[in-house]
Amino acid sequence: FSVAAVSGGADSLALLYFLRESGTSLLVAHFNHQLRPDSGADEAFVRQTAAALSLPFVRDSADVAAFAAQNQLSLEEAARQLRYRFLFRAARQAGAAAIVTGHTADDQAETVLMHFLRGAGLPGLKGMTARTLLPAFDPEIPLLRPLLGWTRAQTENFCHARGLNYRIDSSNRDTAYLRNRLRHQLLPLLAEYNPQIRQTLAKTAALLQEEEELLREMEDSAWQRVAARAENGYAQFDREQLSALAPALRRRLLRRAALRLRPALRDVDFEALQRAANLQPVEVAGGLKIFVEADTLYLAESESLLPLNSPQLNASLPLTVGQACELGRGWVLTATELAPAALNLPLADNFSAALDADRTGNRFRLRAARRGERFEPLGLPGKTVKLSDFFINLKIPQRLRAGWPLLCAGDEIAWVVGLRPAEKFRVTEKTRRVIGLSLKKV
Amino acid sequence: FSVAAVSGGADSLALLYFLRESGTSLLVAHFNHQLRPDSGADEAFVRQTAAALSLPFVRDSADVAAFAAQNQLSLEEAARQLRYRFLFRAARQAGAAAIVTGHTADDQAETVLMHFLRGAGLPGLKGMTARTLLPAFDPEIPLLRPLLGWTRAQTENFCHARGLNYRIDSSNRDTAYLRNRLRHQLLPLLAEYNPQIRQTLAKTAALLQEEEELLREMEDSAWQRVAARAENGYAQFDREQLSALAPALRRRLLRRAALRLRPALRDVDFEALQRAANLQPVEVAGGLKIFVEADTLYLAESESLLPLNSPQLNASLPLTVGQACELGRGWVLTATELAPAALNLPLADNFSAALDADRTGNRFRLRAARRGERFEPLGLPGKTVKLSDFFINLKIPQRLRAGWPLLCAGDEIAWVVGLRPAEKFRVTEKTRRVIGLSLKKV
Numbered sequence: 001f002s003v004a005a006v007s008g009g010a011d012s013l014a015l016l017y018f019l020r021e022s023g024t025s026l027l028v029a030h031f032n033h034q035l036r037p038d039s040g041a042d043e044a045f046v047r048q049t050a051a052a053l054s055l056p057f058v059r060d061s062a063d064v065a066a067f068a069a070q071n072q073l074s075l076e077e078a079a080r081q082l083r084y085r086f087l088f089r090a091a092r093q094a095g096a097a098a099i100v101t102g103h104t105a106d107d108q109a110e111t112v113l114m115h116f117l118r119g120a121g122l123p124g125l126k127g128m129t130a131r132t133l134l135p136a137f138d139p140e141i142p143l144l145r146p147l148l149g150w151t152r153a154q155t156e157n158f159c160h161a162r163g164l165n166y167r168i169d170s171s172n173r174d175t176a177y178l179r180n181r182l183r184h185q186l187l188p189l190l191a192e193y194n195p196q197i198r199q200t201l202a203k204t205a206a207l208l209q210e211e212e213e214l215l216r217e218m219e220d221s222a223w224q225r226v227a228a229r230a231e232n233g234y235a236q237f238d239r240e241q242l243s244a245l246a247p248a249l250r251r252r253l254l255r256r257a258a259l260r261l262r263p264a265l266r267d268v269d270f271e272a273l274q275r276a277a278n279l280q281p282v283e284v285a286g287g288l289k290i291f292v293e294a295d296t297l298y299l300a301e302s303e304s305l306l307p308l309n310s311p312q313l314n315a316s317l318p319l320t321v322g323q324a325c326e327l328g329r330g331w332v333l334t335a336t337e338l339a340p341a342a343l344n345l346p347l348a349d350n351f352s353a354a355l356d357a358d359r360t361g362n363r364f365r366l367r368a369a370r371r372g373e374r375f376e377p378l379g380l381p382g383k384t385v386k387l388s389d390f391f392i393n394l395k396i397p398q399r400l401r402a403g404w405p406l407l408c409a410g411d412e413i414a415w416v417v418g419l420r421p422a423e424k425f426r427v428t429e430k431t432r433r434v435i436g437l438s439l440k441k442v
Numbered sequence: 443f444s445v446a447a448v449s450g451g452a453d454s455l456a457l458l459y460f461l462r463e464s465g466t467s468l469l470v471a472h473f474n475h476q477l478r479p480d481s482g483a484d485e486a487f488v489r490q491t492a493a494a495l496s497l498p499f500v501r502d503s504a505d506v507a508a509f510a511a512q513n514q515l516s517l518e519e520a521a522r523q524l525r526y527r528f529l530f531r532a533a534r535q536a537g538a539a540a541i542v543t544g545h546t547a548d549d550q551a552e553t554v555l556m557h558f559l560r561g562a563g564l565p566g567l568k569g570m571t572a573r574t575l576l577p578a579f580d581p582e583i584p585l586l587r588p589l590l591g592w593t594r595a596q597t598e599n600f601c602h603a604r605g606l607n608y609r610i611d612s613s614n615r616d617t618a619y620l621r622n623r624l625r626h627q628l629l630p631l632l633a634e635y636n637p638q639i640r641q642t643l644a645k646t647a648a649l650l651q652e653e654e655e656l657l658r659e660m661e662d663s664a665w666q667r668v669a670a671r672a673e674n675g676y677a678q679f680d681r682e683q684l685s686a687l688a689p690a691l692r693r694r695l696l697r698r699a700a701l702r703l704r705p706a707l708r709d710v711d712f713e714a715l716q717r718a719a720n721l722q723p724v725e726v727a728g729g730l731k732i733f734v735e736a737d738t739l740y741l742a743e744s745e746s747l748l749p750l751n752s753p754q755l756n757a758s759l760p761l762t763v764g765q766a767c768e769l770g771r772g773w774v775l776t777a778t779e780l781a782p783a784a785l786n787l788p789l790a791d792n793f794s795a796a797l798d799a800d801r802t803g804n805r806f807r808l809r810a811a812r813r814g815e816r817f818e819p820l821g822l823p824g825k826t827v828k829l830s831d832f833f834i835n836l837k838i839p840q841r842l843r844a845g846w847p848l849l850c851a852g853d854e855i856a857w858v859v860g861l862r863p864a865e866k867f868r869v870t871e872k873t874r875r876v877i878g879l880s881l882k883k884v
Contacts, residue, residue, distance in 0.1 A: 116558055117635045119642035121649040125567070181635075189631060193559045193623075200561035207563040210690035214657055217688070246659075248652035 001025030002098045002144070003058075003091045005083070006049070008042040008167035011102035013049070014155035015147055017162060019100065020053060026100075028053075029090050031083040032061035035075070035171065042167050058094075060086040076177055088137040096141070103128055103145045106152040109201035110182050113190075120267065123255075126212045127205030135263040151198070219252045227253055230260040234300035242297055250277040254284060257299045262286035293397040303399050310396075310418065311439065312403035316367040319407070321357070321435055325366060327405060330441050333417065335364065338436040351440065353415045355425045357433035360409035366417070368403055375413040376423045387416070394419060407437065443467030444540045444586070445500075445533045447525070448491070450484045450609035453544035455491070456597035457589055459604060461542060462495060468542075470495075471532050473525040474503035477517070477613065484609050500536075502528040518619055530579040538583070545570055545587045548594040551643035552624050555632075565697075565709065568654045569647030577705040593640070661694045669695055672702040676742035684739055692719040696726060699741045704728035735839040745841050752838075752860065753881065754845035758809040761849070763799070763877055767808065769847060772883050775859065777806065780878040793882065795857045797867045799875035802851035808859070810845055817848075817855040818865045829858070836861060849879065 004019060004026045006012040019026060028050035032043045043059060050057035068078030087099050108127045115124030132143045147155065159166050175181045190197045226241045235257035242250055251273045258268045268285040275282045276290050276299075283289050284299060291298040291306060298306050311331035319325040324334040337357065374384040391401045396419075407415040414425045418439050427434055446461060446468045448454040461468055470492035474485045485501060492499035510520030529541050550569045557566030574585045589597065601608050617623045632639045668683045677699035684692055693715045700710050710727040717724045718732050718741075725731050726741060733740040733748060740748050753773035761767040766776040779799065816826040833843045838861075849857040856867045860881050869876055 116646070117632060117639065117642070119636075119646050119649075121646065122564075122653050125646075178635075186631070186635065189628070190559060193620075193628065194561075197559065200559070204558070204561050204563065204567075207561075207690075210688065210693075211564050211653075211657060214660055214688055214690050215653060218656055218660065246652065246656055248649075248656050251652075 001027065001094075001096055002100045003027045003029050003087060003094065003096045005087055005099060005101045006030055006046050007102075007169065008046045008049075009102075009169055010156045010159050010166040011104055011107075011147065011152065013102075013164055013166045014150070014158040015100060015102035016049070016053070017164065018158065019146070020055070024100075026055050027090065027094050027096060028055050028057045029087055029099075030057070030059045031086045032059060033064050033079050033083070034061050035064055035079070036169075038167075038170060042169075045167055056094075058090050060090075062086075076179065084134065084137045088134075088141060091141050092138065098142050098144050100144045100146060102147050102155065104147050104150050104152045104155060105202040106183075106198055108148055108205050109187065109198040110179055112201045112205050113182050113186065114178065122208060122212055122215070124267065125204070126208035127202075129209055135259070136266075139263075148202075215248075215252070218249060219256065222249050223253055223256060227257060230257045230299075233261065234298050234306055235261060237297040237299075239292060239295050239297045247274075247277055254299065258285045258288050261288060261299065291397075293395070303397075306399070310400050311405050312400065313366060313368050313405045314403070316365060319364040319366055321362040321364075327366070332440050333366070333405075333407070334438050334440075336436050336438075338434040351418055351438065353421045353437045354427045355409075355414055355421060355435045355437065356427050356431045357435045358431070359425050360414050360435060362435075364414065365408045366405050367408060369401070369406060373413075375416065377416075378421045378423050378426050381423050387413075390416070390420075443469065443536075443538055444542045445469045445471050445529060445536065445538045447529055447541060447543045448472055448488050449544075449611065450488045450491075451544075451611055452598045452601050452608040453546055453549075453589065453594065455544075455606055455608045456592070456600040457542060457544035458491070458495070459606065460600065461588070462497075466542075468497050469532065469536050469538060470497050470499045471529055471541075472499070472501045473528050474501060475506050475521050475525070476503050477506055477521070478611075480609075480612060484611075487609055498536075500532045502532075504528075518621065526576065526579045530576075530583060533583050534580065540584050540586050542586045542588060544589050544597065546589050546592050546594050546597060547644040548625075548640055550590055550647050551629065551640040552621055554643045554647050555624050555628065556620065562709065564650060564654055564657070567646070568650035569644075571651055577701070578708075581705075590644075657690075657694070660691060661698065664691050665695055665698060669699060672699045672741075675703065676740050676748055677703060679739040679741075681734060681737050681739045689716075689719055696741065700727045700730050703730060703741065733839075735837070745839075748839075748841070752842050753847050754842065755808060755810050755847045756845070758807060761806040761808055763804040763806075769808070774882050775808070775847075775849075776880050776882075778878050778880075780876040793860055793880065795863045795879045796869045797851075797856055797863060797877045797879065798869050798873045799877045800873070801867050802856050802877060804877075806856065807850045808847045809850060811843070811848055815855075817858065819858075820863045820865050820868050823865050829855075832858070832862075 002019070002024060004012070004016055006016055006028050007030070016026065016028065028046065030043055030046040032039050047057050047059070062082045064075060064079045064082055067073070067082055068075050071078065073081070090096075091099050112125060112127045115127070118124070128145055128148065130145050130148055133139070134143055171177070172180060173184065175184065187197060194200055222245060226245065227235060227237050229236060237253065242253065245253070254273055254276050255268045259265055262285065265286050272282055272284050276284045287301045288299050289301065291300060291303055293306070300306055311327040311329065313327065317325055317327070319333065319335055321335045321337055324332050326332055338354065369387045373387045375387060375390070376382070376384045377390065388401065391404070396404065405417040406413050407417055409425060412424070413422050415421045415437060444461070444466060446454070446458050448458055448470050449472070458468065458470065470488065472485055472488040474481050489499055489501070504524045506517060506521045506524055509515070509524055510517050513520065515523070533541050554567060554569045557569070560566070570587055570590065572587050572590055575581070576585055613619070614622060615626065617626065629639060636642055664687060668687065669677060669679050671678060679695065684695065687695070696715055696718050697710045701707055704727065707728050714724055714726050718726045729743045730741050731743065733742060733745055735748070742748055753769040753771065755769065759767055759769070761775065761777055763777045763779055766774050768774055780796065811829045815829050817829060817832070818824075818826045819832065830843065833846070838846065847859040848855050849859055851867060854866070855864050857863045857879060
């Protein structure tokens with residue numbers, strides 16, 4: 001069964017009777033916005049209607065004006081949020097499968113016009129859909145709008161034909177509300193250009209919804225390919241693959257990530273999305289920013305939320321050949337003496353290194369870098385570089401540099417772990433004993 | 443080099459100087475619409491400007507009002523068609539690579555608004571693109587709009603900064619033209635709802651163009667999969683695959699086919715497209731209708747344009763075992779006596795049949811069906827069916843039935859070619875000699 005949102009007006013009354021006549025089980029829900037003197041009478045009317053139909057009834061009310069002021073929202077937006085909170089709460093409590101509202105083709109035309117004026121792009125221009133999830137209110141219960149194909153006049157005729165009285169919302173004429181200005185002032189003007197403007201806009205919405213459906217398919221498959229996830233406060237993309245996508249698709253993925261991380265966001269500003277899609281480090285929405293690290297692009301509120309993708313040292317640690325050392329977060333470093341045959345083996349990756357044991361000795365210490373510290377990288381004999389420059393060249397993110405583990409022989413850096421051994425300790429033709437170092441995440 | 447369309451107004455003058463300053467070679471083209479008393483002065487001004495810049499100049503004029511009346515077009519549409527005909531003709535004659543126009547972001551906003559009011563869907567709402575092909579005028583030379591990012595005020599400032607005079611089109615204030623009403627009446631009203639309405643609409647266009655780009659990619663790949671071709675007066679789709687596509691994609695493919703068959707169409711009506719996408723046999727646009735035949739959906743003006751996809755007989759033809767018979771359009775029917783070993787071979791497809799030679803004899807005749815003729819299909823012993831019902835059951839299109847070849851032994855139907863042998867002549871356990879029949883398209 002469904003929760004029917006009933007204000008008492010012609011639309012919601014038609015919804016109620018129409019669904020009841022088509023055999024849908026209903027719970028009648030009324031939210032009293034307390035914004036008009038006759039709101040109490042509206043509530044009483046809906047309660048009586050439900051009782052006359054022997055349908056269960058729930059209601060709630062709130063101080064919309066106070067909530068609006070508190071949260072710096074327009075009165076309309078505050079009313080919307082409180083009303084939906086109530087409806088979804090009622091649906092959850094009653095175990096309802098869905099919420100149904102009486103939005104009509106006229107509401108649709110107004111919605112499309114509103115989005116057109118503010119420049120919302122396809123996600124806005126497509127208007128209201130017959131079935132929507134509003135993750136800000138509930139991740140699973142859908143909102144259904146079975147009357148989107150009806151005009152407002154049709155709902156009134158439906159009521160008249162059944163001799164149903166309905167309430168007339170006195171605030172519908174209040175042009176302080178944008179929607180009412182659109183309805184009573186702008187749409188009649190547009191009708192001078194197209195007498196069928198309402199039908200045209202409702203049709204535009206239906207049309208764009210199907211186009212949006214197609215784009216959504218592309219978005220879904222691109223998301224699978226390019227975005228690893230959006231959870232734990234950050235979303236993560238393969239930077240190269242993201243860059244290779246068409247701009248519109250790039251924006252869509254970023255928008256989806258932002259909406260996943262911030263379900264309460266109603267929409268994401270296009271301009272910010274556009275800059276973000278160009279991989280500029282900007283705030284996208286809801287405090288979410290772009291961070292680029294090597295091959296990965298993150299969307300997160302702060303760098304501190306990003307996953308650590310390298311070992312990080314909190315303290316100095318000893319390591320003896322033949323032993324293993326845990327660096328935290330699952331990273332393990334082992335030092336073993338290698339068989340002479342292994343000498344010529346190419347090292348498979350940065351996670352391994354080979355050093356000359358006669359130069360390093362058998363005891364190492366792992367520690368973090370000191371301020372201004374330098375080392376002599378393998379391949380640059382006689383030349384030392386600042387560790388900080390070295391990290392920058394390798395695109396190691398700032399936040400990972402301070403805790404980056406250095407394997408030291410005595411006090412000298414022998415291996416910047418996972419990155420580069422020092423020239424001085426390298427394996428040469430004269431090397432008699434090799435120490436193999438291996439970093440693994442377990 | 444490019445053909446620059448120059449009216450003499452600020453937009454096209456800025457275009458001319460801007461392109462010239464950026465080193466583009468230009469041919470200045472002016473179309474005199476002869477709709478205003480000062481149109482001669484405009485033409486003289488553009489001619490002098492070109493001369494002062496030492497640029498080649500071409501011009502033409504036409505009786506726009508007469509052309510509009512003749513072709514039942516609005517004055518605007520008639521002017522547009524004549525102007526573009528002239529520009530593309532000039533480009534072809536001069537061997538130009540492109541045509542450039544001075545459309546600005548303001549024009550874009552007006553275009554988007556116009557399409558919004560008439561309900562054009564994404565292809566209209568996306569506005570003018572920086573590069574467009576107009577197959578109605580030329581299949582290859584593109585129309586470029588380098589100033590779409592400029593506002594009209596910016597073109598005026600550009601001219602002022604260079605001390606350039608420009609012509610002011612007195613008809614710009616004439617509210618008989620829809621575009622002027624939008625510019626001078628409706629847009630100022632919309633600015634009360636969004637002071638940045640022009641920028642917003644231009645932004646919307648840019649946004650939707652990128653979305654459209656994505657959809658175009660999907661459309662391209664679906665076209666490759668589902669549509670065999672659109673040429674020789676008809677387009678052809680795999681019916682099952684077309685039905686399986688999302689409605690928006692189905693509409694796009696039909697629209698593309700219609701525009702390929704009728705390059706002069708400016709757009710295809712959505713409602714008709716929608717009905718056609720639901721595979722209803724309706725007129726889509728430009729006299730094009732939907733025809734469904736078996737597994738194929740055609741878009742064509744008349745059935746007579748559809749490809750013949752079966753052999754068709756014009757006259758009665760003899761066929762003797764051991765010979766081949768040409769049925770026209772590349773279809774060849776051969777009759778051979780089969781080796782006894784072939785008796786148990788399953789027949790691979792409808793294009794082959796095996797008959798009992800002792801019953802048929804060695805001489806056949808191919809002829810078309812007679813009015814009301816019946817035959818006894820293999821598998822229905824003792825039961826005859828009307829050939830017309832048989833064709834209907836097998837979904838053979840009406841237009842192919844009259845000429846469908848029947849292989850007759852004596853005067854009796856032995857094989858409805860490519861469809862079904864007759865029960866009477868079938869191969870049984872007692873058959874001693876088999877005649878193999880094979881239809882091929884070579």
